[in-house]
Amino acid sequence: MNDNDSIAMQRFVMLNLVRLSATALTVVGLLIVAGKIDIPKPAGVAFAVFGLLELLLLPPFLARKWKSPGS
Numbered sequence: 001m002n003d004n005d006s007i008a009m010q011r012f013v014m015l016n017l018v019r020l021s022a023t024a025l026t027v028v029g030l031l032i033v034a035g036k037i038d039i040p041k042p043a044g045v046a047f048a049v050f051g052l053l054e055l056l057l058l059p060p061f062l063a064r065k066w067k068s069p070g071s
Helices: 003-033 041-067
Strands: none
Touching: 003 041
16 A cells, blocks of 8 residues: 555545534434433534534544645
């Protein structure tokens, strides 16, 4: 495996870890809102919103950043 393959694999793993953590944050937020976890509901709403924003915005941002010349 050459250096470009190694970088591509690292970026692939990073994108998937970002997606997984965002999904987990969203699910925890929804569980809080549903009352399954005993934490105030506003915190659950915040978790769910931030998780969804992370899921929708961060992977495309990273992909664009890594696609640009000089990365």
